[in-house]
Amino acid sequence: MDLELSSADIEFRDSLREVFLGEIPADIRRRSALNQTTHDDIVTSQRILNRHGLAVPHWPTEWGGKDWTATQSHIYGSEMQRAGVPQPLAFNVSMVGPIIAEFGSQEQKEKFLPSTANLDIWWSQGFSEPEAGSDLASLKTTARRDGDHYVLNGQKTWTTLGQYGDWMFVLARTNPDAPRKQQGISFLLLDLTTPGIERRPIRLFDGSAEVNEFFFDDVVIPAENLVGEENKGWSYAKFLLGNERNSIAQVGTAQRIYADLAAAASETDTGVGTLADDPAFRGSMHSLKTRLLALEATQLRVTGASEHGQASPVSSLLKMEGTQTLQELTRLRMSAAGSDGAIVSAEGDLVADPAATASAAQYLNLRKLSIFGGSNEIQRGVIAKTILGL
Numbered sequence: 001m002d003l004e005l006s007s008a009d010i011e012f013r014d015s016l017r018e019v020f021l022g023e024i025p026a027d028i029r030r031r032s033a034l035n036q037t038t039h040d041d042i043v044t045s046q047r048i049l050n051r052h053g054l055a056v057p058h059w060p061t062e063w064g065g066k067d068w069t070a071t072q073s074h075i076y077g078s079e080m081q082r083a084g085v086p087q088p089l090a091f092n093v094s095m096v097g098p099i100i101a102e103f104g105s106q107e108q109k110e111k112f113l114p115s116t117a118n119l120d121i122w123w124s125q126g127f128s129e130p131e132a133g134s135d136l137a138s139l140k141t142t143a144r145r146d147g148d149h150y151v152l153n154g155q156k157t158w159t160t161l162g163q164y165g166d167w168m169f170v171l172a173r174t175n176p177d178a179p180r181k182q183q184g185i186s187f188l189l190l191d192l193t194t195p196g197i198e199r200r201p202i203r204l205f206d207g208s209a210e211v212n213e214f215f216f217d218d219v220v221i222p223a224e225n226l227v228g229e230e231n232k233g234w235s236y237a238k239f240l241l242g243n244e245r246n247s248i249a250q251v252g253t254a255q256r257i258y259a260d261l262a263a264a265a266s267e268t269d270t271g272v273g274t275l276a277d278d279p280a281f282r283g284s285m286h287s288l289k290t291r292l293l294a295l296e297a298t299q300l301r302v303t304g305a306s307e308h309g310q311a312s313p314v315s316s317l318l319k320m321e322g323t324q325t326l327q328e329l330t331r332l333r334m335s336a337a338g339s340d341g342a343i344v345s346a347e348g349d350l351v352a353d354p355a356a357t358a359s360a361a362q363y364l365n366l367r368k369l370s371i372f373g374g375s376n377e378i379q380r381g382v383i384a385k386t387i388l389g390l
């Protein structure tokens with residue numbers, strides 16, 4: 001399913017494969033492909049990538065970035081996903097890192113960027129609140145300026161992997177009297193060991209607890225941890241969205257699951273042949289293959305056409321179609337696994353093919369894709385307005 005690449009791009013791709021397949025331990029890639037990556041896997045993998053100059057390629061070059069072409073960036077993202085390499089922590093490399101690099105003070109850059117690239121600091125994203133998700137600008141957490149510090153009060157929710165967080169980048173209201181709710185919001189860096197912070201895990205329906213709530217009670221943040229200008233946090237949050245474009249469609253991940261599914265189907269006995277011979281199943285696979293090709297071609301076009309830091313409205317289309325494709329793939333993978341998808345021993349050990357056993361949890365877990373990062377309903381609204389002009 002490769003799109004045609006120039007010989008230079010093939011050479012580039014092969015040099016990446018040497019690192020992804022040769023340097024990242026196979027057991028880490030296996031767990032990642034089963035959606036069972038651990039904290040240590042993510043840290044180990046990101047540090048290996050960073051050692052090879054491959055953790056933060058889209059950062060400014062002075063902070064470890066690469067001056068790659070759009071095609072090279074696309075190859076990087078999709079090859080990494082295809083190899084099952086845990087992706088560098090998005091909160092670090094796609095979110096707070098680029099914001100500090102663009103808007104932070106020189107002190108903030110020196111203090112945070114190298115350790116953020118190397119995952120010596122694990123960042124969490126403190127944006128969403130119970131009444132402020134899609135309508136993020138309605139957030140109520142306040143940061144009141146008091147001399148040389150801010151005092152933070154309020155609540156954040158759905159904080160992914162916040163149990164590992166060392167620091168959090170927080171959007172908080174610094175001017176409650178601003179005429180528009182998008183104004184008066186600031187972007188602050190919070191050390192999560194500061195007194196006055198309580199974290200509560202949220203248990204999810206796949207059995208994991210990968211998201212959390214955070215409560216802030218008179219938490220003191222030094223004023224030097226304000227990024228950019230006070231009350232300009234909303235512009236920085238919007239800039240953040242522009243950095244997710246390269247791998248937003250998760251084409252490589254989908255291709256890997258597709259290959260796994262095709263292999264599993266050819267081994268699954270239906271009594272009258274294999275699942276791969278079943279006309280209805282084959283129809284679904286062909287349709288997915290076509291969608292994947294279209295997705296990859298569209299992603300390449302968007303990556304090539306977008307300006308630095310500006311989210312192309314087509315990103316909304318990629319996000320929506322990419323997540324729907326992945327969700328459909330994991331649904332089919334679970335149905336191909338049949339009862340093996342539910343087999344665990346009394347001790348909870350995996351007793352069937354690990355990919356089959358993981359399929360139900362993976363199917364359930366990936367329902368989140370159409371909610372976070374802007375729900376698919378919100379993306380449809382963006383497409384209607386900016387692409388279709390409705």
Ligand SMILES: Cc1cc2nc3c(=O)[nH]c(=O)nc-3n(C[C@H](O)[C@H](O)[C@H](O)COP(=O)(O)OP(=O)(O)OC[C@H]3O[C@@H](n4cnc5c(N)ncnc54)[C@H](O)[C@@H]3O)c2cc1C
Pocket residue numbers: 124125126127128129130131132133134135157158159160161211368371372373374375376377378381
């Ligand atoms: C697994 C997971 C991890 C997350 N991780 C983080 C994180 O690390 N940090 C963080 O800050 N946030 C995180 N989020 C929060 C995520 O960004 C929000 O859940 C998302 O923005 C939706 O907000 P909400 O949950 O408040 O739902 P709501 O905004 O209340 O939406 C409820 C429903 O209404 C629909 N809807 C809302 N507005 C519109 C509209 N204008 N037009 C059409 N339909 C609409 C939505 O699509 C949704 O179906 C995470 C969420 C999940 C599920």
